[in-house]
Amino acid sequence: MNKKALTLSLIAVLISFLGGFLLANALNKNELDTLRGNIDKLKKTSATETQTSSETTLSDEELRGKISEADQNPTNLIVQRSLGLALYRYALLKQDTEILLDVARLLMRVYEKNSNDFEVTTALGNVYFDIGYFRKDDANFQKAREFYGQALRQKPNNANIRTDFGLTYFLLNAPEYEKAIAEFKKALQINPKHEKTLQVISEAFLAQNKFAEAEKNILKLREVNANNPSLADLNARMEEGRISLQKK
Numbered sequence: 001m002n003k004k005a006l007t008l009s010l011i012a013v014l015i016s017f018l019g020g021f022l023l024a025n026a027l028n029k030n031e032l033d034t035l036r037g038n039i040d041k042l043k044k045t046s047a048t049e050t051q052t053s054s055e056t057t058l059s060d061e062e063l064r065g066k067i068s069e070a071d072q073n074p075t076n077l078i079v080q081r082s083l084g085l086a087l088y089r090y091a092l093l094k095q096d097t098e099i100l101l102d103v104a105r106l107l108m109r110v111y112e113k114n115s116n117d118f119e120v121t122t123a124l125g126n127v128y129f130d131i132g133y134f135r136k137d138d139a140n141f142q143k144a145r146e147f148y149g150q151a152l153r154q155k156p157n158n159a160n161i162r163t164d165f166g167l168t169y170f171l172l173n174a175p176e177y178e179k180a181i182a183e184f185k186k187a188l189q190i191n192p193k194h195e196k197t198l199q200v201i202s203e204a205f206l207a208q209n210k211f212a213e214a215e216k217n218i219l220k221l222r223e224v225n226a227n228n229p230s231l232a233d234l235n236a237r238m239e240e241g242r243i244s245l246q247k248k
Contacts, residue, residue: 067083085107087103087106088103100131111147116154118151121150125151126144127144128141129148132171138172159190159197160194160196162186163200166181166200170200170203185201193223198221201217206238206241209241211241211242
């Protein structure tokens with residue numbers, strides 16, 4: 001298998017589907033306005049304050065100021081939670097990994113007091129996943145896996161989280177394909193038509209030169225969405241791999 005082709009294709013998969021930075025293009029101005037509203041709630045106690053700003057970027061001074069306020073009041077878990085989740089969405093929009101470190105610190109304060117907060121637990125999984133992906137850092141994938149595991153204990157039938165859990169094995173510098181595929185199969189048991197899972201399990205089989213298994217899942221992917229942008233590349237790489245094996 002051409003490693004460069006696999007890497008490029010996997011990046012395309014992630015851009016299409018993953019819930020971290022890679023969905024930033026799905027965020028729009030309305031969501032940014034919501035983010036601004038969440039941050040401004042820290043200025044007042046009213047939970048109904050309306051945000052009318054038309055600006056599309058928060059200044060570094062604004063960001064640092066709010067983060068500093070939260071750090072000075074670490075026991076105020078409402079502030080930590082609301083600001084942490086808001087900053088996470090802003091980090092996605094701006095593709096800023098440095099903000100993610102602040103998000104992790106804020107949300108961990110909440111998690112340490114209430115590990116049953118599903119939204120916070122999942123967000124922490126996503127934060128460490130994103131850091132691990134962009135820094136190519138296995139340690140952060142391990143952290144992401146721990147939080148995804150906690151989230152799955154609360155909601156074991158969540159195919160999205162199960163797939164991301166599997167990806168923490170697949171994206172390691174030394175991929176653990178069998179562990180990843182085992183998780184992808186669990187996700188497909190939950191939802192046999194889960195598009196992201198069909199796509200990444202096809203990638204995993206291709207990476208192992210298991211072309212029959214890859215083809216089976218590629219065909220299912222086509223049934224689910226014939227317009228999936230990865231299909232042409234998946235098919236081309238499958239044929240390329242088969243031809244390469246025949247020449248050996």
